[in-house]
Amino acid sequence: MRVAIRAVNGFVNIFVLMVILLILALGCYxxxxxxxxxxxxSSARYEQYRPTAEDDxxxxxxxxxxxxxVFAWLTVYGTNINYPVVQGRDNVRYVNTSAEGRxxxxxxxxxxxxxxxxxxxxxxxxxxxxxxxRTMFGEIGMFTNQDYFNARRHGTLYYDxxxxxxxxxxxxxVDAHNHQVFRVNITEQEAQRAYLDLLxxxxxxxxDDVVITTNDRIVLLSTCSPNSTNGxxxxxxxxxxxIRANPFEAEREAGTMALxxxxxxxxxxxxxxxxxxxWAKIAIAALVFVLILLGGILIxxxxxxxxx
Numbered sequence: 001m002r003v004a005i006r007a008v009n010g011f012v013n014i015f016v017l018m019v020i021l022l023i024l025a026l027g028c029y030x031x032x033x034x035x036x037x038x039x040x041x042s043s044a045r046y047e048q049y050r051p052t053a054e055d056d057x058x059x060x061x062x063x064x065x066x067x068x069x070v071f072a073w074l075t076v077y078g079t080n081i082n083y084p085v086v087q088g089r090d091n092v093r094y095v096n097t098s099a100e101g102r103x104x105x106x107x108x109x110x111x112x113x114x115x116x117x118x119x120x121x122x123x124x125x126x127x128x129x130x131x132x133x134r135t136m137f138g139e140i141g142m143f144t145n146q147d148y149f150n151a152r153r154h155g156t157l158y159y160d161x162x163x164x165x166x167x168x169x170x171x172x173x174v175d176a177h178n179h180q181v182f183r184v185n186i187t188e189q190e191a192q193r194a195y196l197d198l199l200x201x202x203x204x205x206x207x208d209d210v211v212i213t214t215n216d217r218i219v220l221l222s223t224c225s226p227n228s229t230n231g232x233x234x235x236x237x238x239x240x241x242x243i244r245a246n247p248f249e250a251e252r253e254a255g256t257m258a259l260x261x262x263x264x265x266x267x268x269x270x271x272x273x274x275x276x277x278x279w280a281k282i283a284i285a286a287l288v289f290v291l292i293l294l295g296g297i298l299i300x301x302x303x304x305x306x307x308x
């Protein structure tokens with residue numbers, strides 16, 4: 001009987017220890033996997049491909065050679081939105097595929113497959129994931145803050161070998177199934193006017209000094225909203241040949257892009273654990289594992305002595 005008790009006790013100890021080891025292993029993997037996703041979504045990773053006047057778009061052409069679906073480049077001043085733009089044969093392809101054509105949970109910024117890639121349509125829709133750490137379209141939701149919206153009014157859109165300006169004039173929070181908002185191929189002037197009126201009526205914030213007519217072309221930057229299940233946050237701008245100077249350029253180059261002090265976003269108010277590097281987290285997890293392992297061994301030895 002005593003031998004059976006020892007055997008059962010030993011089996012339980014080993015099983016508990018294996019469960020603890022498995023949990024720790026999964027925790028370490030989750031930390032590593034999260035770091036990989038964040039890295040894949042970072043705009044800094046694509047900086048080498050950004051079209052510039054200095055290289056006459058050669059670096060951008062190199063990215064297009066890697067993935068022919070790349071056709072444009074989007075920049076929103078004062079944010080980390082600085083990415084190549086792709087277009088697939090449907091709106092699913094680039095949900096989990098990077099601009100380089102590789103599998104990636106962070107996906108890519110992509111144009112609605114119903115739009116023409118020369119942005120000749122009256123309205124074009126760009127989609128991107130709402131990612132943590134202000135990557136991909138993770139900052140679109142921050143435009144709900146009036147000060148943030150007012151401070152970030154411009155950007156650029158590069159396509160067909162030329163750079164154009166973007167003047168943002170409205171921010172919307174809508175339902176994903178609002179087909180009136182997610183329309184493309186609006187060709188009749190009366191329908192275009194009605195569409196603009198709809199957007200302005202639904203807008204949470206607007207810049208009334210930006211004049212929009214049916215002769216303009218507009219772009220909707222759409223992403224999931226963290227505040228509602230089917231919510232979508234949309235920043236809307238018009239394409240213009242007038243390229244504004246980037247007032248945040250010095251901060252962008254220095255990597256010190258600042259946020260307004262009154263933005264209560266979870267991602268921008270990290271706790272102590274969030275500020276620790278991923279390697280430090282893994283080291284802490286390993287230390288906890290060693291302590292638990294030593295504790296388990298000591299408890300096991302103590303029980304064995306008590307059963308003798």
